[in-house]
Amino acid sequence: MKFFLRDQFPLIxxxxxxxxxxxxxxxxxxxxxxxxSLYAALLSSCLLIIYLLIRYITNRSFYQRLEKPLTxxxxxxxxxHQTPLTEGLxxxxxxxxxxxxxxxxxxxxxxxxxIQFINQWVHQMKTPLSVxxxxxxxxxxxxxxxxxxxxDRLKKGLETVLYTARLDxxxxxxxxxxxxxxxxxxxxxxxxxxxxxxxxxxxSFQFKEDVIVASDEKWLSFVLTQLVTNAIRYTVEENRKLHxxxxxxxxxxxxxxxxxxIGIPQSxxxxxxxxxxxxxxxxxxxxxxxxxxxxxxxxxxxxxxRIEIESIVNExxxxxxxx
Amino acid sequence: MFKxxxxxxxxxxxxxxxxxLNKFGFQTQSVDDFAKVRTQFEQYEPHLVLLDVNLPKFxxxxxxxQIRSISICPILFISARDSKMDQVMALENGADDYIxxxxxxxIVIAKINSQLRRAYGSYANAHNGRTTTxxxxxxxxxxxxxxxxxxxxxxxxxxxxxxxxxxxxxxxVVSRDRLLEKIWDDQAFVDDNTLNVYITxxxxxxxxxxxxxxxxxxxxxxxxxxxxxxxxx
Numbered sequence: 001m002k003f004f005l006r007d008q009f010p011l012i013x014x015x016x017x018x019x020x021x022x023x024x025x026x027x028x029x030x031x032x033x034x035x036x037s038l039y040a041a042l043l044s045s046c047l048l049i050i051y052l053l054i055r056y057i058t059n060r061s062f063y064q065r066l067e068k069p070l071t072x073x074x075x076x077x078x079x080x081h082q083t084p085l086t087e088g089l090x091x092x093x094x095x096x097x098x099x100x101x102x103x104x105x106x107x108x109x110x111x112x113x114x115i116q117f118i119n120q121w122v123h124q125m126k127t128p129l130s131v132x133x134x135x136x137x138x139x140x141x142x143x144x145x146x147x148x149x150x151x152d153r154l155k156k157g158l159e160t161v162l163y164t165a166r167l168d169x170x171x172x173x174x175x176x177x178x179x180x181x182x183x184x185x186x187x188x189x190x191x192x193x194x195x196x197x198x199x200x201x202x203x204s205f206q207f208k209e210d211v212i213v214a215s216d217e218k219w220l221s222f223v224l225t226q227l228v229t230n231a232i233r234y235t236v237e238e239n240r241k242l243h244x245x246x247x248x249x250x251x252x253x254x255x256x257x258x259x260x261x262i263g264i265p266q267s268x269x270x271x272x273x274x275x276x277x278x279x280x281x282x283x284x285x286x287x288x289x290x291x292x293x294x295x296x297x298x299x300x301x302x303x304x305x306r307i308e309i310e311s312i313v314n315e316x317x318x319x320x321x322x323x
Numbered sequence: 324m325f326k327x328x329x330x331x332x333x334x335x336x337x338x339x340x341x342x343x344l345n346k347f348g349f350q351t352q353s354v355d356d357f358a359k360v361r362t363q364f365e366q367y368e369p370h371l372v373l374l375d376v377n378l379p380k381f382x383x384x385x386x387x388x389q390i391r392s393i394s395i396c397p398i399l400f401i402s403a404r405d406s407k408m409d410q411v412m413a414l415e416n417g418a419d420d421y422i423x424x425x426x427x428x429x430i431v432i433a434k435i436n437s438q439l440r441r442a443y444g445s446y447a448n449a450h451n452g453r454t455t456t457x458x459x460x461x462x463x464x465x466x467x468x469x470x471x472x473x474x475x476x477x478x479x480x481x482x483x484x485x486x487x488x489x490x491x492x493x494x495x496v497v498s499r500d501r502l503l504e505k506i507w508d509d510q511a512f513v514d515d516n517t518l519n520v521y522i523t524x525x526x527x528x529x530x531x532x533x534x535x536x537x538x539x540x541x542x543x544x545x546x547x548x549x550x551x552x553x554x555x556x
Contacts, residue, residue, distance in 0.1 A: 123377065126403035127333045130425035134339040137428055140492065140501045155425065175407045186510065193507040197500050202514040218407065239515070 004056050004063045015048055062086040118165045122158050129155060145198075152194060156229065160291060163222050167295070170302050174216050181211040181255060181323075185244050188224040195229060200238035206245040213253050213323040219299050226292045227257050227319055234281060234317070235261035249322070258318040264311040272309060273297035325439055328369035329353040330360055330386060331401065332378055340373070343428050347453070349435070360386045361393070369396060371438060373431075374418070376402040376409065384416040391417035397438035401426070457493045458550035460534070462486055471532045471552070481506050481513065482525050489538065489548040498545035522546065 023037045056063070062083075132151055136144040166173055182205065189196065189203045196202060231242050240260040247254055264272060268279035275294040282288030300307045306322040327349050331337050341351045352367050354360050357379045364372070372390060376383040387398055397420075400413045405423040413421050420434050453464045460471045467483045468475050478486060484506045488497055499518060506513050506521075513521065526538050534552045541547055 123403040126424045127336060130403075131333065131335045131339065133425040134336070134343075134428065140496075140498055145498075145500070173406060173408075190507060190512070193504055193512065196512075197503045197507070200515065202512065218405075 001056075001063070003067045004059075007063075008052060008055070012048070012052075015045075019044070058083055059086060062089075115165045115168065118161060122162045122165075125154075125158055129158075148194065149198065156225075159222065159225075160289075160295065163219075163295060163299075164291065167298055167302075174219070174302075176214055176216050176303075178212050179215055179217055179220065181213050181246055181253065182207045184217060184220060185224060185255070188221055188228055189242075189244075192225065192228055192232070195232050196242075199232050199235065201232055201235055201240050201242055204241045204243050206243065208246060208248070211246050211253055215303055215305070215323065219303060223296050223299050223303075223321070224257075226296050230292055231257060231259035231261060231317065231319075233285065234263075235259050253323045255321045255323070256318060257321075258316060260316045263313040263315055263317055264309075265313055266311075269309060269311060273307075324348065324350050325371065325443075326350045326352070326367060326369040327371050327373060327435070328364060328367055329373045330378065330383070331373065331375040332357065333375075340431070343432075344435075347432055357381075361389045364390055365393065370443065371396060371435060372398045373435075374398055374400050376400060376404055376413070384412055387413070387416045387418055395442075397442050399431075399434055399438060401431075455487060455490045457490045457548070458553055460490070460532070460550070460552070462490055469528065469532065471534070474532055476528055476531055478528065479524075481511075481521055482528065485521055485525055489546060493548050493550055496541050496545050496547045500545075502546070 019041050023041065026037065062085075129151065132147070136147050136151070185205070185207075228242070235242070237260075242260075243256070243258040245256040245258070247256075262281065265280050268277075268281070271277045272279065272293050273296070274290070276290040277294070278288040278290040282290060297307060300321065308320040308322065309317065310320075311317040325348075327344055329337055329340055329351060331340075331353065337353045341353065344351050352363075352369070354363050356363070360381075374383045374387060378386070383400060383402070387400075390396075390398060398418045400418045400421045401424065402409065402413075402421070403424040410421045419438055422430060422434060455462045455464070460469065462469050462478075462483065464483060464487055467478050467480065469478055469483075469486060470476075485502055488502060488505050499515070503513060503515075503518060506518075522538070522540075529535075529537060532552075537549050537551055539547045539549060
C-alpha cells in the first residue's frame with residue numbers, strides 16, 4: 001500500500017494543483033459561488049479515488065511483491081500477472097534471470113571441474129612421492145635425510161591443497177563418529193615423528209582415561225597435524241616439549257596443545273585465523289602461507305568445535321580445542 | 324613360497340615393491356597388459372594381490388570384482404586416494420585391506436603377512452618368521468630373541484628394534500635420529516635420554532652373550548655395530 005501511494009503521489013499532487021488552479025481561474029473571473037466549486041472538487045476527487053482504488057486492486061499482488069524482499073533466487077518465479085505492466089515486467093525479469101542462471105551454471109561447472117582437476121592432480125603426485133619415499137627409506141645418510149625432510153614438506157603442501165579444495169564440498173566428505181581423542185592425537189604425533197625427532201622436541205601426554213569425542217577423524221587429524229607442525233616449527237630451542245592435555249570443562253571436552261616456542265605477539269593474535277595472514281612470525285620464518293590456521297578455524301567451525309588461542313612471546317602458545 | 328601379483332601402473336613403484344618383497348621371500352609378478360588383468364591373474368594364480376585404484380582402462384574396483392568372481396585370495400588395495408568413501412568402496416568391492424600412498428615398506432609387509440596368515444593359516448613353515456643374522460649372531464624379530472652359538476637371550480620390543488636396525492646396517496653408522504624414528508610407534512615414543520638408557524641395556528645384553536665393544540658410539544653421528552666377536556676368540 002505504501003509503495004502504491006508513493007508511486008501515485010505525483011498524480012495526486014498534480015490533481016490537487018489542478019483543482020486549485022481551475023477554482024482560482026473561476027474565482028478571478030468573478031464567479032464567487034464557492035459551494036458549487038467545492039461540490040465540483042468533491043465530485044472529481046471521488047472519481048480520482050475510484051480510479052486509484054481500481055488501479056490498486058488490479059495491481060495489488062504486484063505492489064505487494066515489490067514491497068517484499070526476495071529470500072532466495074527461486075522466489076520470484078511464482079508469477080501472478082494480471083495487467084500488461086506486470087506481465088511485461090515479469091517477462092523481462094524472467095529472461096534476465098535465465099541469462100543470469102546460465103552464467104552461474106557455467107561458472108559453477110568450471111569451478112567444479114577445477115576442483116576435480118586439483119584433486120586428481122594431487123593424487124597423481126602421490127605416486128611419485130611414494131616412489132621417492134620408498135627409495136630413500138632404508139638410507140641413513142645426511143643427504144637422504146634432507147630429501148626426506150623436503151618430501152615431508154611436499155606431502156604437507158599437497159595435503160593442504162587437497163583439504164582446501166575439499167572444504168567447499170565439506171558436507172559430502174564428512175563422517176562423524178565417536179573417537180578416542182588420545183588415539184587420534186597419538187597417531188598424529190606418530191605421523192610427524194620425523195619432524196619431532198629432527199627438531200629434538202618430544203610430545204608429552206596428559207589424558208584422562210578414555211576421552212571420547214564426536215568428530216570426523218580425517219578432518220580432526222588434519223586440524224591436529226596443522227597445529228602440531230606449527231607448534232614444532234615455531235619452537236626454536238631444542239629439547240623442548242609439546243604438551244597435550246585434555247580435561248572436562250562443564251559438558252565439553254577440552255584438548256589443550258601447549259608449546260614452549262617463540263609465541264605470537266599480542267597484536268597478531270586477533271588475526272591469526274585470517275586467510276593469508278602471516279604476521280610477525282611469518283616474516284621471520286619462511287614458508288608461512290597463512291593458510292594453516294585459517295583452514296583450522298574453518299574446519300573447526302564446520303565440525304562444530306570451538307578454538308581458543310593464548311600466547312606469550314618467548315614462552316609459548318596454547319591452543320584449546322573445545323569439543 | 325607365496326606368490327604376489329602386483330597390479331599397478333607406475334613402473335618405478337612396481338620395481339621397488341618387487342625388490343623389497345623378493346627380499347622377504349615372496350615371489351612376485353606385475354601386470355603389463357591392463358586390458359587382460361583377469362587372464363594374467365588366472366595364469367599366475369597368486370596367493371595375494373596388491374591392487375591400485377587408478378589404472379588405465381578400468382579402475383581397481385572393477386578388477387577387484389572380476390578377481391572376486393573367480394577367487395577368494397586376499398586383495399590389498401594400494402591407493403593415493405584416502406577418503407573414507409574410497410576405502411568403503413574398496414572393501415565393498417571385495418578387498419581385504421587398504422593402504423594409502425605414500426606408505427612404508429614395513430606397513431606393506433606387515434599387512435601382507437597378516438592377510439596371508441589369515442588366509443592360509445600360520446605361515447611358519449613357508450616362511451620362518453623374520454630373522455637377521457650377522458656373523459652367527461641371530462635376531463628373531465617375531466620371538467624377540469637374540470642368539471649366538473646356542474646361547475639365547477630375550478630382548479624387549481624396543482631393544483629388538485634397535486638391535487634389528489643395527490644388525491641390518493652392520494659396520495655402518497646408524498644415526499640417533501634413525502633409531503628414534505624406528506622405535507617410535509603410536510603408543511610409545513622414546514626421547515633422547517631414554518634412547519641412551521636403551522643403548523646401555525643393549526650393550527649389557529650383548530655382553531651376556533660375550534660380545535664386548537661391538538656396539539660403538541660415534542660421536543655426533545650415532546652408533547655402529549662392528550661384528551668383532553669372532554676375532555676376539
